[in-house]
Each structure stands twice: as C-alpha cells, then as structure tokens.
Amino acid sequence: MSASRTTPLAPAPHATPTGAPPSRPRMTGRQKLVLTLLLGAQFMIAVDFSILNVALPVVGEGLGFPLSHLQWIATSFALTAAGFTLLFGRIADLLGRKRLFIGGMVLLGLSSALGGLAHSPEVLLTARVLQGLATAAVTPAGLALLTTAFKEGPLRERALGLNGALMSAGFTAGAILGGLLTDLLSWRWAFFINVPVAALVVVLAPSVIADSRPAGRPKLDLPGAMTVTGGLLLLVFGLTQAGESGWTTPTTLAALLAGAVLLVAFVLVEQRAAAPLVPVHILKRRSVIWGNTAGLIAFVTETSLVFLLTLYLQEVLGHSPLATGLAFGVLGIGTVLGGTLGGRAVGRFGSRRTIVSGGIVQAAATLSLVALGTSGAWIWLLLAATFIGGVGNMLMIVGFMVTATSGLPDEEQGLATGLATMTQQVGIALGIPVMSAVVTARMGAATGPDAVLSGVTVAILVNSALVLAGALLAGAFLARRGARPAAG
Structure with a gap:
C-alpha cells in the first residue's frame, strides 16, 4: 500500500516557558470550519436513519405499501448502508476521501429528491437504497477526513466526541423532525430537507477540506x-x-x-x-477488535432501546407518534452532553476506562426502566433514565471511536473508520430485530397493553445485561494490550 500525502491542519507546537503549565491545544479557524462542515454532513446522515420511522404508516397509506412490507422503507436503507460501508471505506483510502465524500453527498441530494417525488413503492425503495449507498460512502470518508485533519491526541478526541454526540443526537432528532414534518407539512419533506443541506456541503467542501490521497493506485x-x-x-x-x-x-x-x-x-x-481489503494485521489489533466490539454493543443496545420505549409509549401509554418523538428529545440532550464530555474523559482517564464507565452508567439507567408501569406518571422515570443512559452511551461510543482509530497511519484511517462505521450501522440494523424477537417470544399469543409491557420489560433486562457484559469484556481485553497509560 502506498503512503498517503496529507496536509496537516494542526498548528505547529510552540515552546512553553520553563515552569509554565503546558497550554491546551486549540483548533485553528480552518479546523473549526472543517469540523463544522463534516459534522453537519454526519448529523444529516444520522437523521436519515430514523426520520421516516414515525411516518411509516402515513407513507405506506400514501403510496399503497402493504402493511407487511412497510418495514422495508427502513430496512432497504439500513441494508445498503451497512453492507457497503467497509468497501467504500477502502475505496476512500485508495481513490481519495474528499472525492468520495463529495460524490456521496451529490448522490444523497439526488436520491433524497427522488424519494420526495416518489409516487410508487418501487421508486421510494429505489431512493432509499440509493440513500443507503450514499451513506455508506459519506460516513467513512467523512470520518477519515476528520481523523486526518486532527492529529492523534486531545484535538482528535474532542472532534470524535462531538462527532459521536451529533451522530447519536441525529438519530434521536430524526424521530422528532420526522414527526414534525409529517404533521405540519408532508412526509415528503423528510426527503426534501436533505437537498439544500447536501447542496451546501457540495459547494463548500472543495475549498474547505484538504484531501489525503495515495501516491499510487493499488488494485482493489x-x-x-x-x-x-x-x-x-x-x-x-x-x-x-x-x-x-x-x-x-x-x-x-x-x-x-x-x-x-x-x-x-x-x-x-x-x-x-x-x-x-482488510489487511490481516488490522484484524489482529486488540484496539480494533475490542474497540469495535464495544461500539457494536453500544449501538445495538441504545437504538433498540428507542424501539422498545416507542412500543411502551404508544402501545402501553397511548401517546401519538409526535409525542413519542418529542419524548426522545431528552435522550438527544443526554447524548450531546455525553459526546461533549467524552473527549475530555478519554484524555483524562483513557479510552478503556471511558468505555467501561459509560457502559456501567448506561446499563444501570436501562435497568431502572424495568419499573415502568401502565400509569402515565412513569414518563418521568423514562425521561430521567434515557437522559442518564444517553450520557453513558455516548461515553462508550466516543471511547470506541478513539480506540478503533488510534495507532494507525493516515493511509489506513479510511479502513479504520470504515470498520467503525460498519460496526455502527450493523449495530443499528441488528438491535431492533433481536429485541423485537425477545418481545414477541415473551408475549406469545397475548395482546393488549399488559402483554406489551411484559415483553418490553424482559427485553429491557436483556438490553441492560448485554451492554454491561459488552463494556466489561471490552475493558478486560483492552487492558491486556499493553497500551500507554493515557490510552486506558
């Protein structure tokens, strides 16, 4: 593999006077602009994962989707996003991250316009598949541009913390935004809203983002x-x-x-x-294996918890889709706070301890939800627990992102971020069917609010145990990799 030529964006270090404490590194104005552009694109991608979820019945009715096939509006997107991410992450390394990022944003804008104009199930599903392909291109390329724009250390940890916060918050915001757009305008605006944002990114990216390209073109x-x-x-x-x-x-x-x-x-x-496509030495790194394991558990558990609590809010408490989406706004606030704190936590305590502590906090908050009952007063427990659990989940995610992308040269950052993104998207796609199967098995042939609550309660117990086990296992194996103390 040929070495990459990178354009460093970080300022040169300055000498510190004798006896003075070392100054905390600061982002340059250019780095802030790069960060804003890349985070904006990643937030929009995250919103697309969930923006149609609360609108699915309306979309199905408008386009004539059979009820049994309605879930394919979400699944067609998740399938292609998860399946092609690793491939596009490697293509980003070989052909240029900036080129793939911009091309993916162009495809996202065009496919979103197609979805908004769709008048048949076939056209809508085609648009969702194309949106998934665009996501598979943009996410690893954008993360690789982010990690190569900030050298390994406090600035990268801060940038990845903000990225993780906005990605997780975007998933939650998608549910709120989807409900608002569907109620106030039309479900079609869940697609159309992407078009001007994608166009703005495509216009600004060529002059704002510095690329890192391979000196040669190895065969794929x-x-x-x-x-x-x-x-x-x-x-x-x-x-x-x-x-x-x-x-x-x-x-x-x-x-x-x-x-x-x-x-x-x-x-x-x-x-x-x-x-x-994935060099064997990458797969042998404990940081890659167990960092991604922690990330997989974090995304499986938190996204599936949103699904479980959606069942609770709508089927047990009888809330509307819009009210359900708004309830998850508290979770979004928790994830933003966790992402903001995540970079500092990694810098102070190390990524391993951040993963473990975040997992313990998330598991404890999730476990408290087994107390939920059929009275509307339980909404306060749900709001408090999802806020605290969101903070813990984001600490775990930031620790995973730092761990999985650290210690690798710039020319392999596209691969590392491709693996990390694949982990995220597979986790999102995996969590809901697994927890749905738990709920269904518990309910059996029973129906009604009490049966749904029983199924959700058992699935919440499984969810809490899974995140705790995943965090502790990842922490135990990462502790044996002989990393410097600062890395946990």
Missing part, C-alpha cells in the same frame, strides 16, 4: 469486496427477517447461513490476497 481486492459485502447484506437481511417472521423460518436460516459462509470466505480470501 474484488474477491474480498464481494464476499464481505455479500456476507454483510445477507447477515443483516437474515436478522431483519428474524425480527419480522421468526428465527426458524427457511428464509431467515438460509440468509444467516449464507452470510456466515461468505464472511468466513472473506477472512480466508484476505489471508491470501496481495492487496487485501
């Missing part, structure tokens, strides 16, 4: 790309089918088995490839 590992993309697509499809129709149906089992076979084939291909 096509066998590796085909096996990992096919494996991820089938795996996420199988998990989605499991949540919809059960774990033992032929379609679910065939998809999961085929996905597992392709992912095993991918590992074997990478061991023999001259220019592997």
Whole structure:
C-alpha cells in the first residue's frame, strides 16, 4: 500500500516557558470550519436513519405499501448502508476521501429528491437504497477526513466526541423532525430537507477540506469486496427477517447461513490476497477488535432501546407518534452532553476506562426502566433514565471511536473508520430485530397493553445485561494490550 500525502491542519507546537503549565491545544479557524462542515454532513446522515420511522404508516397509506412490507422503507436503507460501508471505506483510502465524500453527498441530494417525488413503492425503495449507498460512502470518508485533519491526541478526541454526540443526537432528532414534518407539512419533506443541506456541503467542501490521497493506485481486492459485502447484506437481511417472521423460518436460516459462509470466505480470501481489503494485521489489533466490539454493543443496545420505549409509549401509554418523538428529545440532550464530555474523559482517564464507565452508567439507567408501569406518571422515570443512559452511551461510543482509530497511519484511517462505521450501522440494523424477537417470544399469543409491557420489560433486562457484559469484556481485553497509560 502506498503512503498517503496529507496536509496537516494542526498548528505547529510552540515552546512553553520553563515552569509554565503546558497550554491546551486549540483548533485553528480552518479546523473549526472543517469540523463544522463534516459534522453537519454526519448529523444529516444520522437523521436519515430514523426520520421516516414515525411516518411509516402515513407513507405506506400514501403510496399503497402493504402493511407487511412497510418495514422495508427502513430496512432497504439500513441494508445498503451497512453492507457497503467497509468497501467504500477502502475505496476512500485508495481513490481519495474528499472525492468520495463529495460524490456521496451529490448522490444523497439526488436520491433524497427522488424519494420526495416518489409516487410508487418501487421508486421510494429505489431512493432509499440509493440513500443507503450514499451513506455508506459519506460516513467513512467523512470520518477519515476528520481523523486526518486532527492529529492523534486531545484535538482528535474532542472532534470524535462531538462527532459521536451529533451522530447519536441525529438519530434521536430524526424521530422528532420526522414527526414534525409529517404533521405540519408532508412526509415528503423528510426527503426534501436533505437537498439544500447536501447542496451546501457540495459547494463548500472543495475549498474547505484538504484531501489525503495515495501516491499510487493499488488494485482493489474484488474477491474480498464481494464476499464481505455479500456476507454483510445477507447477515443483516437474515436478522431483519428474524425480527419480522421468526428465527426458524427457511428464509431467515438460509440468509444467516449464507452470510456466515461468505464472511468466513472473506477472512480466508484476505489471508491470501496481495492487496487485501482488510489487511490481516488490522484484524489482529486488540484496539480494533475490542474497540469495535464495544461500539457494536453500544449501538445495538441504545437504538433498540428507542424501539422498545416507542412500543411502551404508544402501545402501553397511548401517546401519538409526535409525542413519542418529542419524548426522545431528552435522550438527544443526554447524548450531546455525553459526546461533549467524552473527549475530555478519554484524555483524562483513557479510552478503556471511558468505555467501561459509560457502559456501567448506561446499563444501570436501562435497568431502572424495568419499573415502568401502565400509569402515565412513569414518563418521568423514562425521561430521567434515557437522559442518564444517553450520557453513558455516548461515553462508550466516543471511547470506541478513539480506540478503533488510534495507532494507525493516515493511509489506513479510511479502513479504520470504515470498520467503525460498519460496526455502527450493523449495530443499528441488528438491535431492533433481536429485541423485537425477545418481545414477541415473551408475549406469545397475548395482546393488549399488559402483554406489551411484559415483553418490553424482559427485553429491557436483556438490553441492560448485554451492554454491561459488552463494556466489561471490552475493558478486560483492552487492558491486556499493553497500551500507554493515557490510552486506558
């Protein structure tokens, strides 16, 4: 692999007078502009994950979607976003992160316009698939541009903390924004709102963002790309089918088995490839393996908790979709606070301790939700617990992002951020079907608010145990990697 030529954006260090405490590094004006542009794009991408969720019944009614196929409006987006992220992360390394980032934003704007103008289910699903492809291109390219714009240390930790906060807050804001746009205007504005934002980013990015490009053009590992993309697509499809129709149906089992076979084939291909899509030495790094494990658990548990609490708010307490979305605004505030604190926590305590402490806080807050009942007064417990849990979740996510992208050269940052982004998107796609299956198994043939509450309560217990186990395991294995104390 050829080395990258990067344009450093960080200011040169200044000498510190003898005896004076070292000054905290500050962002330059250019770095602030780069950060604002990249974070704005990432926030919009995160909003797209959830902006249609509360509007699905309205969209289905307007375009004639059968109720059984309604979930594909969300799934078609998640499938392509998760399946192609690793491939596009590698393409960003090979062909240029800036070029892929801008191209992805162009595709996002065009596909959003197509979705807003759709008058049939086929056109809408095509638009969602294209939006997923744009997300798979923009997210790892944008993260790689972010990590190469800020050298490893306090500034990068701060930038990744803000990025994580806005990504998580964007997922929550999408539900609120989707409800508002659907109630006040039309569900079509959930698509149209992306167009001017994408256009602004495309206009500003060429002059604001400095690229890092490979000196040569190594060949793309096509066998590796085909096996990992096919494996991820089938795996996420199988998990989605499991949540919809059960774990033992032929379609679910065939998809999961085929996905597992392709992912095993991918590992074997990478061991023999001259220019592997994922170099084997990357997969052997504890920071990459366990950092991404912590991230997967964080996204699986928090996004699925939003799903569980949506069931509780609408099916048990009887709230409207808009009221449900507004209730999650408190969670959004917690994630922004957690992201703001995350970079400082990593700098002071190390990424490992940040992951563990964040996981413990999230698990405890989630566990308190098993006390929820059928009275409307329980909304106050829900608001408090989601706020605290949001802070803990973002501490865990920031620790994961710093861990998974640290200690690697700039020419491999696209790969590292591609893996991290894939982890995020697979987690989002995986959490809901898994928790849905838990709820369904607990409810059995029973119906009504009490049955839903029973299913949600059991799933909340599973959710809390999962995040606690994931954080503690990641912390234990990261402690054995021999990192410097500052890294946790």
